[in-house]
Amino acid sequence: MIKFTGVCKAFPKGGLALKDISFHIAKGEFVFLTGHSGAGKSTVLKLIYAEEAATSGEVRVSGFNLAELRRRDVPLLRRRLGIVFQDFRLLEDRTAEENVAFALEVTGARRATIPARVMRVLTQVGLAAKAKAYPRELSGGEQQRVAIARALVNEPTVLLADEPTGNLDERATRGVFQLLRDINASGTAVVMATHDLDLVRQAPYRVIELQEGALVYDSAVDEPRDRAATP
Amino acid sequence: MNLTVREALLAFRRAPLLSALSVTTIAFSLFAVGLFGLVAVNLQQALAGVAERVEIVAYLLPGTPIEAVTLAAKDIEAFPEVRSATYVSEDSALARARAELVEFRDVLQELERNPLPASIEVRLKPGFRDAEHVRAVAERLRGFGFVDDVRFGQDWVRKLDRLRQIAAAVGLVVGTAFAVVAVIIIGTTIRMAVLQRSREIAIMRLVGATDGFIRRPFLLQGAIKGTLGGLVAVGLSYAAYLLINRWLIQAAFFTREQALAIVGFGALIGLCGSAASVGRHLRRV
Numbered sequence: 001m002i003k004f005t006g007v008c009k010a011f012p013k014g015g016l017a018l019k020d021i022s023f024h025i026a027k028g029e030f031v032f033l034t035g036h037s038g039a040g041k042s043t044v045l046k047l048i049y050a051e052e053a054a055t056s057g058e059v060r061v062s063g064f065n066l067a068e069l070r071r072r073d074v075p076l077l078r079r080r081l082g083i084v085f086q087d088f089r090l091l092e093d094r095t096a097e098e099n100v101a102f103a104l105e106v107t108g109a110r111r112a113t114i115p116a117r118v119m120r121v122l123t124q125v126g127l128a129a130k131a132k133a134y135p136r137e138l139s140g141g142e143q144q145r146v147a148i149a150r151a152l153v154n155e156p157t158v159l160l161a162d163e164p165t166g167n168l169d170e171r172a173t174r175g176v177f178q179l180l181r182d183i184n185a186s187g188t189a190v191v192m193a194t195h196d197l198d199l200v201r202q203a204p205y206r207v208i209e210l211q212e213g214a215l216v217y218d219s220a221v222d223e224p225r226d227r228a229a230t231p
Numbered sequence: 232m233n234l235t236v237r238e239a240l241l242a243f244r245r246a247p248l249l250s251a252l253s254v255t256t257i258a259f260s261l262f263a264v265g266l267f268g269l270v271a272v273n274l275q276q277a278l279a280g281v282a283e284r285v286e287i288v289a290y291l292l293p294g295t296p297i298e299a300v301t302l303a304a305k306d307i308e309a310f311p312e313v314r315s316a317t318y319v320s321e322d323s324a325l326a327r328a329r330a331e332l333v334e335f336r337d338v339l340q341e342l343e344r345n346p347l348p349a350s351i352e353v354r355l356k357p358g359f360r361d362a363e364h365v366r367a368v369a370e371r372l373r374g375f376g377f378v379d380d381v382r383f384g385q386d387w388v389r390k391l392d393r394l395r396q397i398a399a400a401v402g403l404v405v406g407t408a409f410a411v412v413a414v415i416i417i418g419t420t421i422r423m424a425v426l427q428r429s430r431e432i433a434i435m436r437l438v439g440a441t442d443g444f445i446r447r448p449f450l451l452q453g454a455i456k457g458t459l460g461g462l463v464a465v466g467l468s469y470a471a472y473l474l475i476n477r478w479l480i481q482a483a484f485f486t487r488e489q490a491l492a493i494v495g496f497g498a499l500i501g502l503c504g505s506a507a508s509v510g511r512h513l514r515r516v
Contacts, residue, residue: 026296049437064277071444072441074436074440075436075439075440076438076443077439078437078438078439079438079439083438089430089434089437090434090436091431093245095241102435102438103438103439105234106440106441106444107439107440108444150438154438154439162389213298224398
């Protein structure tokens with residue numbers, strides 16, 4: 001599904017962002033990507049959705065070898081992924097349902113099928129009643145649900161979430177996390193970057209920890225360690 | 232409605248102020264081009280009016296039979312350069328001299344014998360009223376046996392040629408400068424529109440939109456803005472033309488084709504400017 005083999009990423013000015021990272025995420029897995037800010041979590045996600053290219057090593061995602069991926073094929077890769085960010089990244093001048101429909105429209109989905117598909121995912125994230133609301137009329141948690149609905153509407157095999165609860169209060173955080181767990185339970189792999197260790201401890205999922213660009217711990221490979229000791 | 236059209240129109244509705252600003256900027260840039268165009272069109276017409284007077288006169292030997300002259304005039308009219316060849320008899324030359332040269336009326340009245348020769352007056356078609364063609368036609372007229380002399384105001388035609396060349400060169404240089412400035416200003420305006428929506432473009436890419444999908448509404452929008460700007464520019468030019476006509480001098484306006492060319496130019500700049508701006512933006516991110 002997602003396979004990193006000896007991946008390094010150097011930025012022209014920023015030195016080495018990732019050092020020799022290798023891991024494999026299987027279909028339907030839920031993986032936490034943890035580490036301090038600047039540890040390289042976002043960079044790993046950006047490599048997965050081909051926003052950045054690896055300097056060396058191999059990245060494979062959903063059958064694509066990203067080193068060989070042509071620029072114009074990047075959209076094809078992204079349609080197989082759902083991506084969610086800390087800052088939601090909704091289009092402010094479109095309603096919740098328009099934001100979700102937009103993700104379908106860009107892929108050239110059949111027009112007639114769009115409203116039903118949009119309603120289905122909005123219902124799935126619990127926002128059917130607010131379909132006509134604009135992002136500014138929604139709480140942070142609700143906006144993140146819209147973003148998740150948008151990520152889900154193309155039925156991705158993997159959902160990438162970069163600090164999805166970073167801007168949310170505790171209650172909204174729990175709600176969004178539960179939603180991600182439900183999504184995972186229905187078969188979609190979820191890769192969630194977070195530094196919220198309370199959240200990580202709540203669930204028995206795989207943890208990949210990064211420190212200054214290096215992979216220092218992978219619960220699928222390494223000895224289980226005392227959860228309390230995780231930084 | 233087509234998605235591209237819908238997205239392009241949505242952009243107008245969402246950013247009406249910026250859209251209006253773009254259209255206004257394009258309109259005024261093209262208005263400057265249009266004003267210069269008006270000057271060029273009128274200058275060209277004035278020059279054409281002067282060139283209208285280019286004439287070649289072949290004076291005939293006395294006693295040339297009228298039949299021969301009529302035949303020759305037919306031949307001359309068949310020259311590709313010639314619009315008309317008119318026979319002027321000795322008598323009508325004198326009558327014309329009497330009418331035109333009023334101050335010499337007495338002298339002309341007292342003449343015992345008509346001193347004026349008969350002639351063929353040759354006028355050329357619009358494209359041939361320059362020194363080179365005039366001389367070529369004059370040369371051929373000399374070939375007729377009964378032609379005594381051929382006159383065509385060589386210096387004058389040459390000066391007219393020079394004037395035309397200068398007008399064309401100035402027109403080309405200044406016109407190009409105006410057009411380049413318009414392109415730069417319009418390009419900047421469109422770039423602003425693209426930058427204003429860079430967040431939206433980033434989101435579109437994240438959800439898997441192809442570059443073509445992102446680009447198309449911008450291209451359409453640019454073309455619409457350019458067309459609107461062009462229409463406003465033609466309107467402004469027309470207003471300027473009315474004012475000039477009323478208060479300054481009798482002037483000419485663009486032909487329908489020229490007006491359409493201004494609008495088309497606007498649409499083209501809008502389209503190309505958008506293509507360049509979006510293309511650059513997409514390559515960078």
